[in-house]
Amino acid sequence: MPRLLIVNGYPRASRENFARQGVTHPHVLYQRLLERHLPGAEAEVFFVADPENPLPEGAELARFSAVIWTGSDQTIYQTNRPEVARQIALAKRILALGIPQFGSCWGAQMAAVTAGGEVAKNPKGREWGFAKDLTLTEAGKDHPLTEGKPERYQGFEMHLDEVTRLPETATLLATGGHTRVQAIAVETETGSFWATQYHPEYDPLEYAKLLAARKAAMVKEGFFPSEEAVLAYAKDLEALHERPFDRALRRKLGADETLLDPAIREREFKNWITYRVLPRL
Numbered sequence: 001m002p003r004l005l006i007v008n009g010y011p012r013a014s015r016e017n018f019a020r021q022g023v024t025h026p027h028v029l030y031q032r033l034l035e036r037h038l039p040g041a042e043a044e045v046f047f048v049a050d051p052e053n054p055l056p057e058g059a060e061l062a063r064f065s066a067v068i069w070t071g072s073d074q075t076i077y078q079t080n081r082p083e084v085a086r087q088i089a090l091a092k093r094i095l096a097l098g099i100p101q102f103g104s105c106w107g108a109q110m111a112a113v114t115a116g117g118e119v120a121k122n123p124k125g126r127e128w129g130f131a132k133d134l135t136l137t138e139a140g141k142d143h144p145l146t147e148g149k150p151e152r153y154q155g156f157e158m159h160l161d162e163v164t165r166l167p168e169t170a171t172l173l174a175t176g177g178h179t180r181v182q183a184i185a186v187e188t189e190t191g192s193f194w195a196t197q198y199h200p201e202y203d204p205l206e207y208a209k210l211l212a213a214r215k216a217a218m219v220k221e222g223f224f225p226s227e228e229a230v231l232a233y234a235k236d237l238e239a240l241h242e243r244p245f246d247r248a249l250r251r252k253l254g255a256d257e258t259l260l261d262p263a264i265r266e267r268e269f270k271n272w273i274t275y276r277v278l279p280r281l
Contacts, residue, residue: 002041002281005056005064006030007090009072009106011049011083021213026070029201036262037270038277048090049074049083055090058097066277067094069103069110071199075161076109076119088113094191100276101193102269105159108184108195115167115186115193122162126221127178128211130154130259131198134182140173144275145185145194148267149174153258155182155198155265156207158214163197183268192276200266204244204255208237 008015008027018025027045034041044064047053049072061067069091079085091114094101103110109119134153140146163181166172174183179197186193202210211218215230224230240249244260258264 002038002065002277003063004034004038004041004043004277005061005067006043006045007048007067007069007087008045009049009070009074009087009110010047011074012047014073015047018213021209023209023213024206026201029206030068030070033201033266033269037266037273048087051082051086055086055093058093061094061097061099064099065280067099067101069101069107069195070201071104071158072106074106075121076106076113077161091193095186095188095193096190098191100191100272100280101195102272102276103193103195104199104201105157105197108181108197109161109163111184111186111193111195112163112166112170112181115169115188117163117167117170118165119161120164121160122179124178126160126217126223127157127176128218128223130156130207130255131176131178131182132254133177134174134198135176136174137172139171140183143171143173143185145268145271146173146183147271149264150258153264154256155196155200155259156202157198158207158210159197194268194272194276196268200269203262203265204237204241204260208234208241211237 006027031043034043074084091110095114132154134155136146136151162179169188170184170186176182183196212231212234215227218224218230219227
């Protein structure tokens with residue numbers, strides 16, 4: 001059986017907050033993706049931000065066919081913080097071993113930084129909800145990670161930082177109006193790291209839970225007039241999940257099939273499995 005390592009980038013306090021607020025843990029979302037796209041695979045979860053968990057060494061990592069990185073609420077350029085520095089160290093170790101990696105949001109920033117790129121706070125502020133203008137680059141139109149994606153599409157977003165400089169070993173595959181770097185493929189002499197800034201692992205229901213949990217921040221940052229307004233928007237997302245073909249809801253929220261159809265939304269993950277994981281088996 002293929003064995004994959006899912007690296008959860010959230011520290012314990014954040015995970016406990018997710019549990020209190022009924023938010024599905026991000027590693028669980030990826031476990032569900034694996035059930036759909038690589039049935040029978042074994043998935044082990046590693047909570048990398050917890051300092052008491054020793055980073056796996058080469059022999060231990062070599063047991064895994066591939067590695068998945070979840071999102072995180074950490075700031076990757078704060079490398080003086082152990083919970084950040086140890087994550088970068090692990091990603092570099094995996095890349096050097098040639099084990100293929102995939103990630104979303106924090107994963108895209110990790111892919112860039114691991115290979116020598118840079119990340120900074122986005123001067124435009126938080127990107128949230130779903131980007132409606134994701135666009136494949138010329139390279140993205142021919143790359144296996146984004147194979148089968150329409151030239152323009154939508155994707156779930158929730159981040160404050162952005163990749164500001166790509167490493168030389170990275171190829172930019174998709175861009176957006178709020179955040180330029182939306183999908184990248186890092187290919188070094190030893191390994192690969194494919195990633196998206198948006199979240200293919202989320203659906204409207206799971207994103208509604210995440211948004212509701214961050215209602216205070218959404219009001220503080222001026223996106224909503226009140227927490228009740230955030231919760232009302234989240235309710236609309238839940239309804240859209242239940243009725244994805246409801247035209248009125250689609251128009252109200254501005255969502256299209258590229259966001260709502262799992263076959264399109266999850267395509268990058270499926271492509272990674274097809275082109276990077278299965279060949280290693």
